[in-house]
Amino acid sequence: MRKLLKPFDLGYEKIHACPNDCCLFRKELQDLDSCPKCRSSRWKIDKVTTKVCKGVPEKVLRYFPVIPRLKRMFKSKEKAEELIWNSKHKSQDHMMRHPVDSVAWDTIDHKWPDFASDPRNLHLGLETDGFNPFGDLSSRYSCWPVILVNYNLPPLLCMTKENLMLTLLIPGLKQLGNDIDVYLETLVEDLKELWDTDVEAYDAFTKSMFNLKAILMWKINDFPAYGNLAGCATKRKLESKGKPRPLNGLKITDALKNIENYWVKKQKGETVNTLRKKQDSSKEVQKPVQRWKKKSIFFDLTYWSGLMLRHNLDVMHVEKNVCENIIGTLLNLKKKSKDDVNARKDLVENIKLPNGYSSNIGNCVSVEEHKLIGLKSHDCHILMQQLLSVALRDLLSKGPLNAIFMLGAF
Structure with missing residues (x-):
């Protein structure tokens, strides 16, 4: 079989990688036994004897x-x-x-x-x-x-x-x-x-x-x-450049130009907030922070x-991400009573659906972890557009409920 496939160049390269995803052991790093950044071993380590199994890579990229x-x-x-x-x-x-x-x-x-x-x-x-x-x-x-x-x-x-x-x-x-x-x-x-x-x-x-x-x-x-x-900014902190400008009367593109997004590096014992108040003044001043953007x-x-x-x-994936975030929030709301927990569990665990309509969502419930595991994109599509609008009527106040309704309709 190998002789048959060799002329077609159908092979692949095995490249050893750092267990912590710091680097690939190739080019000038090809002969190293440990990562130059985190010092993790390139080779597997026996968990019982702590012996390094040289020649057996910990992580391999194909x-x-x-x-x-x-x-x-x-x-x-x-x-x-x-x-x-x-x-x-x-x-x-x-x-x-x-x-x-x-x-x-x-x-x-x-x-x-x-x-x-x-x-x-x-x-x-x-x-x-x-x-x-x-x-x-x-x-x-x-x-x-x-x-x-x-x-x-x-x-x-x-x-x-x-x-x-x-x-x-x-x-x-x-x-x-x-x-x-x-x-x-x-x-x-x-x-x-x-x-x-x-x-x-x-x-x-x-x-x-x-x-x-x-x-x-x-x-x-x-x-x-x-x-x-x-x-691109998908989960970064939004800060205003200079004096905040009202959105009223502005085109959306002009309003977005006034927004700067970046990540804030959290130092030991320091909060992530970038604005603080001076003790002798009521004005908020910009706190010097280390900022960067991923290139x-x-x-x-x-x-x-x-x-x-x-x-x-991928629009179906975006819908899946939104659905998982909403359900994750509902399952982890603070100050919830025992009745609320049971109601949220019943929300998905006891759903009965026709064959071929979607997955058996009840099998995806992990009560111990307060999670839904293994949902497919189509399952999230069914949840967002049809099931949540019915199931959440008695669980949420009018504001969040309407927001979720509008997301599902969108």
Whole structure:
């Protein structure tokens, strides 16, 4: 089997990683036995004897190189013809049927006409999300696949599972957060090579050699990953620049210009508040804080700062995030009585739904942890739009109730 697959370049690279997601043991760090930042051992440690099992890595990243796979696609005459579908089927009636009809595609053609002049140059999208490969009843493991989508293909082909390119398989146990940039280094290096240097490839359709280039158009992800991947504000503190300005009579864009968002680094024994009052004055003054913004690793791509339309949100995932936050808040309200606890438990534990309508939500209830575990996006869709509006009538006051109703209707 290995002899059969070897000519197709279908292998992958194993790259050892720091257990705390600080670095990858590659290039100048390849021969180290411990992380240079946190000093954690690269190798597994026996929990009983505390003996270091040298040669057995604690964490391994699987990387599937992108460039050989893209070059291999052009070696097939049929596939090479499909990869220039975008140059002949652009919509003429201003209707969008494929990403080639989008504003983002037109922006790329306008900014980089040399890239647009060759229809074989590839337009890629990137998608990532965490999932638990071991079952739905445990949320203590989160594995992260990173997938590339080739938008040069026709609409019926570009999203089929055969054409979704798994490029990274990032192991768990925990959510990666901002440390996902460490694992994206290898992929970003290949994307830089596909843009900045000449990658020679053979086109079986025209029977000629050409320089293959590719651009990453956008990323598709849920709302928490929007902050981790793009460095955008999803859970940061909002502070006003200078004197606060009223929103009345202002356009929303003018009001947003008056807002500065950043993270506040919490020192030992210090609160996170950035405003304090002087003892001899009633005026609030800005407290000097250490602030920073996360810069996405994708800004290492030379074209990324000039590509404005680069983030797409997965709407079903956003609905899932909103639903989980609402239910998590309801299950952890302070000053709740025993009756309230029972009512919240009955809210989801005793729901009876028709077969095929949604998952058995009662099986997702963890009474001990006050959580709902293993909800799918469609389950959250059912909860937000239909079930919560009925179940919360006697549990909440009018203000929060109306807010949740409006969110569900939206």
